[in-house]
Amino acid sequence: MDWLFFGEISLAGLAMGGLYALIALGFVIIYKATRVINFAIGEIMMFAAYLFLAFAGGMEMSPWVAVPLAVLGGALLGGVIEKTMIRPMLGESPISVVMVTIGIASILVGLVELIWTADPQLLPSFLPRTPVFIGEMYLAPKIAYGFLIGMAMLILYLLYFRFSRGGVALRATASDQAAAYSMGINVRRVFNLAWVFGSLAASLAGILVAATGGLSPQFGIIGLSVLVVVIVGGLDSILGALVAGVFIGWLETVAGAYLGGEYRMPATFAVLAVILVFKPYGLFGTHEIERV
């Protein structure tokens, strides 16, 4: 066995996993606060990446302006989706709400194709190009810097939720809506905030992933990988999102490199199936108890 090759593949996989963790964090924030499983997260990422393409490629802004603008655009999109389409579904069965997000995903794909055509696109490169070596192992610079930016964002998020007022409100709402409401927390705003923050994290990750792998209207399929991540980690666990994100990213890349690209999805979904059978609420998720 070629250990160097294995090391390089693993490293690339772990870096990709870091980005998965960031997306999964966005997913978990939304789920924790609003109990909505967001099948449209891949498409929100895609939309933000296309916004970046428009700002940096079409309008020739510097990446320092274009990335924040695109990320804010993605966050705004999340907020608008929550206000207009998720809010009216409050109290409906989870199946209906999930279907709404699937519908939103379809609308976003259509919009992107309408505005930017269905052809695959390359993002203008904005990350440093000097090769990165860790020991002997080579890591593509785009992946390495993408990982670093993603991690920085992730730490910012964790600090925000731990210490800021908004973060506390969000956690309070997640643990008990009624109690949070009676303590004077504006639960509706928290719902909206959760979608904004979740989409923000996903949007940044979307731009970083698209920078390494290119962009097309099928980009949203990455949402399926993220779904695996959050189920394996536990839908309502931030720790689970981080651990499972890194693990699934690694597994996907290693399976793709050793067995061939067609094994990427089956490999991760096999893990998903095992987890569903033995630990249905994921590695770190809260076990839901049903009271009659």
Added chain:
Amino acid sequence: MRIGDAKQTYLADEAIWTSSTQKIWFALLLAALLAFPFMASSYLLYLGCLVGIAVISTTGLNILTGYTGLISLGQAGFMGVGAYTVAWLSLNTGLPFPVTLLLAGLVAAAVGVLVGLPSLRVKGLYLAIATLAASVFLHFIFAEWEPVTGGMEGLSLQPAHLFGLEFRSDFAMYFIIVPLAILALLAAKNLFRTRVGRAFIAIRDRDISAEILGIPLLKYKLMSFALSSFYAGVAGGLFAYFYRVVTPESFPLSMSIFYLAAVIVGGMGNLLGGILGAAFMTLVPEALKLLTAVMTPIWPNAPVFMSPMLEIIFGALIVGFLIFEPHGLAEIWRRIRRFFHLWPFRS
């Protein structure tokens, strides 16, 4: 309830056709369906066949999702199992179509039971994701198990045949698909007059109460999975005979979502809704194509916008129906009927 329609027995109350008016309408509908292929253009005939297949599959998914409350993202995968079974049997055994279709249904049902096994342990969205995993695995098997499925190139098969008759044209296929669709609907209608069907509804309404009432959850949930996949398998088999080529890409995840959308747009837990939803969702893209053809002379760019518009309309239909008309087309249909019942007393 109509005036002058008092029932004397429970049997009469549970009957499928409760009034002679209904019987007359149904007979008229059957006559229209019979006359349709002799009058319709080949394009309409093609659409008729597509709608028929969609009705069978949607009814199957309606049994599972609408009546038993188990959401499934695997319907396209089950259809694929049926289609590959038919293709393989027709290539390797030469059995006539009633046998191959039945076997397609049974194989799909077996796979459905396997997929449904986690349903006792996981519910709701987790179950949806389990079925999603199943559809990923099935797609992988279709693409990779080359000796049986032919890999990415798929399988081409002979036309359906019975007693030396070949069903090659859409016209001939219509006479297989539509009777089977009617049979499937009648069977489903009858199902919900039996203990099994009522058990499904009880599970949907509250699974814990159902269990306390003496309904073994695992058994009935698996039964629902089996029935639903049986329908999907038959629909997939018809799909195979209709296009006479089966590839892994014939049954993408988006097709599962299409059927789920058809169930929702039509109205969950309503057989009429299944029919309306399947027909509506199949015909909307065609209507858009028609519109594009009309628009092209005025606006030459129209064809470029068709495929994105289709995605947007598809999504908007799902979102719109769920927000504004959660009971679907069946509810709209009921409202129209009531208007005529009450006319002119209420306007």
